[in-house]
Amino acid sequence: MNIAAAGSVFQDSVVVVTGGAAGIGRAVAQAFIEAGAVVAVLDRELAELPLGAVALQADVCDEEAVARAIGGFGKTHGRIDVLVANAGVSYPATVEDGPLADWQQVFDINVLGYVRAIRAALPWLRRSRAAAIVNMSSCTATTGLRRRVMYSAAKGAIEAMSRAMAADLVHEGIRVNCVSPGTVDTALIARLVDAAPDPAAQRQVYNERQPTGFMVEPQEVARAVLYLADPRARSSVGTVLTVDGGMASLRLFDS
Known part of the structure; x- marks a missing residue:
């Protein structure tokens, strides 16, 4: 994906x-790199790091490691302009499935992982002239899907948290927003498709979740993130931008 059309607005931005x-996060990092930004990727595993990204190896459940990694990157560049909080794991389950210890771990990664990253970045975001935080939500926050109770709860928390943070930080010039994707055609989905008894049928199930009839591409989500991070989008604050193929709002019933 070439983001050169975004112009120089992100040239030398610190992200x-x-x-x-991997997945959506990798597409986002790549998009910022192509737009001229200095990009750090924070992840546990960095084997598929986008070309040109700075590696920050840390587990988002480790507060000290996250603070050290993000703080060091911010100190090197004197500021952070954009934080994209995206790290997370899936957990297919009904309310009765799985030990509560698993649920607590998922919440620790998918919600408190965002909190740790944002806390570490805020001192450096405050040094930016156009700071933005973009949190990754999901269609599951507003659309009930089977066997997604824990994941839905975590993403609902992200959306609620983002609005409250936006209210807290808007007067400091830090905009907080969310992107809410539908089912995204990532390597994770590919692995689930390949593991299914009928891979073609499983892929069709994922496609047909969206009224468009096809899954969302990671690059589409990346473009949404870049829009919300763009200093020219100064009136987008406390919002949730959906990139879900109409999943949340369309009901294709015959009249």
Whole structure:
């Protein structure tokens, strides 16, 4: 994906993407790099780091490691302009499934992982002239899907948290927003498709979740993130930008 059309607005911007070594996060990091930004990827595994990204190896559950990694990157550049909080894990389950210890771990990664990254970045975001935080939500926050109770709860928390943070930080010139994707065609989905008894049928199930009939591409989500991070989008604050193929709002019933 070439983001050169975004012009020089992100030229030399200082950006951190958590969970940026795979899937949506990798597409986001790559998009910022192509737009001229200095990008750090914070992740546990960095084997698929986008070309040109700075590696920050840390587990988002480790507060000291996250603070050290993000703080060091901020200190090197004197500021952070954009934080994209994206690191997370899936957990297919009904309310009765799985030990509560698993649920607590998922919440620790998917919600408190965002909190740790944002806390570490805020002192450096305050040094930026156009600071932005973009949190990754999900269609599951507003659309009930089977066996997604824990994941939905975590993403609902992210959306609620983002609005409250936006209210807290808007007067400091730090904009907080969310992107809410539908089912995104990532390597994770590919692995789930390949593991299914009928891979073609499983892929069709994922496609047909979206009224468009096809899954969301990671690059589409990346473009949404870049829009919300753009200093020219100064009136977008406390918002949730959906990139879900109409999943949340369309009901294709015959009249």
